[in-house]
Amino acid sequence: MNDVHILLKAFFINTYNQNQTVMAHRITDTCIFCGACEPECPVTAISPGEDSYIINEALCVDCVGHHSEPACVAVCPGESIIKV
Ligand code: SF4
Ligand code: SF4
Numbered sequence: 001m002n003d004v005h006i007l008l009k010a011f012f013i014n015t016y017n018q019n020q021t022v023m024a025h026r027i028t029d030t031c032i033f034c035g036a037c038e039p040e041c042p043v044t045a046i047s048p049g050e051d052s053y054i055i056n057e058a059l060c061v062d063c064v065g066h067h068s069e070p071a072c073v074a075v076c077p078g079e080s081i082i083k084v
Pocket of ligand 1: 015025040042043044045046047055059060061062063064070071072073
């Protein structure tokens, strides 16, 4: 592979990555620490933090392939989970 091919490959990989839509959910500071969301997450992305529960956004898959809607949002009593 010559330099032109390497540059072209880098360009297309960069363009491809920029077009990927990575979505996740996030817990806001209105969380009342009830814990209802944690066992509902199919990928164990939710854990307790200091003042609120936290979603590991690198793990959250928006429940795609697991549920028809985000399971954490469905059980949260305070609308504390938002899409980011
Ligand atoms: S949207 Fe689904 S995968 Fe993401 S944190 Fe909530 S329960 Fe877990
Ligand atoms: S269900 Fe809602 S209020 Fe309860 S811990 Fe999870 S984010 Fe916080």
